[in-house]
Amino acid sequence: MERIIIVHWNKSTGPEMIIQYPPEKVLLSKDLFLKVWAKHELNKEESMINYIPDEEDIRIISIIQKVEGEIYFLVLVYAKSENIDNIINDYPDIFPNIGKNLIDLINTNKITMAISEAFNTIKNYSKLEKEENLLNFFKDKIKFTILKILRDGVITKEDLKTLLKKSYGFSTINLDLILMSFIRENLIIKKNIPGSKDAYFLINDLCITRLPPQHPLKLFANFDEDEKIELLNSYKKELVEFYENYDCSQEDDIKLIINLVIDKNVFPLIKALREDVLSVNRCLNMLNNNEGLFNELLENRFIFEAKGYIFLMTDIRYIKYLPYYIVERLDSRYKQGKISINEFLVHLTIISDRQQEKQNEHYELI
Known part of the structure; x- marks a missing residue:
């Protein structure tokens, strides 16, 4: 994404740009905003349109909104080459909420920070690897707090906002933007039910844990028989000893995992070790020659070293699971x-229906 813009439709003079982020970008022309307006007029049944101007090397997503009788557009500008179909499909309800939140802040000193936050969150989300996106649910204090709250069951957006402010001190947050990531990862769904507007329901929980490698024997396939037996026996001994005493629910272990995988070089190393053994030098190269990090992985038994080779000992995996x-x-x-009673029954029905849909597949290993 190149930029995010809020445009006000002046009934006398037409489109007026209120704010753009990043601010240093060349401003789009009034003529282009008029064409966006025309596109909306031709698609009045849709609040969000996808527009590719003939004369520009850009693509535009525009969300039209009415706030207190005034018309605004939330305009997201992308390079023409970017594939944004998934954005249109995934965020039909979220972007209008983001737009309304930004519009509400237009005449406050919070608008600059809010639009910057919206821009960076939307832009960076699609660039991150799957593991990095999931890691944010644990390392981001607000997201982790929301996840813990959602584990108690259905909650409306207003109640969630109040709880975050009064009980946790999170007062100046763009809640719609944060909840977007929960919806994108299929952790929650939003419903309007009688008596409860914008109710959020946890449909999948998420944990991060250490598991034995899925196919450990293949790691020894390229060794000759005598060396293979020796290495395999040592490896099995270490593996059994570790998991006999491992408690995946210990908070200290979860903190240890998170503190390690925050380093962006750890997951690529883990992925490589799932497929094959590596030399010590190769591992150090993948960790950007961070010997301290390498030793920490070794000491905490994430990796196993023998005869100059490094084996994956405890894999780091995310698990999405049905929250029975x-x-x-x-x-x-x-x-x-x-x-x-409506909130209670709707959430029960959601869990029951998902159980029927999933049958024996009640979790997803990532």
Whole structure:
């Protein structure tokens, strides 16, 4: 994404750009905004349009909104070569909320920070590797807090916003932008139900843990028989010893995993070691010659070293899984009067329906 723009439609003079980020970008012409307006007029049933100007090397997503009787556009500008079909399909409900939040902040001192945050989040999300996107649910304090709140069951956006402000001190956040990532990763869905507008339901939980390699024997395939037996016996001994005492629910271990994988070189190394053994030098090269990080992986038994070779000992994986536990929590909250009967039944139905859909596939290993 190249830029994000908020445009106001003046009934007398036409389109007026209010703010653009990054601000140093060359401004789009008024004529181009008029064409965006015309495109909206031709597609009145759609609030979001995708427009490729003939004379420009750009693509535009524009979301039209009415706020207090005034018309605004949230304009996202991409290079013409970018494939943005997934953006249009994935975010039909989220972008209008982001636009409204930005429009509400136009005459405040928060607008510059808010539009910068919106731009960087939308732009960077599609660039990150899958593991990096999932890691953000654990290393980002706000996202991790929201995930913990959602584990108690259905909550409306307003209640979530209030809880984040009063109980956790998160007051100046773009909640719609944050929830976008939860929806994109299929962790939550949003529904409007009687008595509850913008209710969010956890449909998949997420954890990060250490697992044995899926195909450990293939790591020894290229060694001669005698060396293979010796290495395999040493490897098995270490592996069994580690997992006999491993508790995946320990908070300290989760913190250790997160602190290690924050380094962007760790996951590429883990992925490479899933496929084959590597030399010590090759591993160090992949870690940008960070010997401290290498030793930390070794000491904490993420990797195993023997005869100058490095083997993957404990893989780092994300697991998405159906949150069965939430049924008891919903029941408890309903009995305490914290959620309505509609909220209670809708979330139960969602979990039950997903259980039927998934049948024996109640988790996804990533």
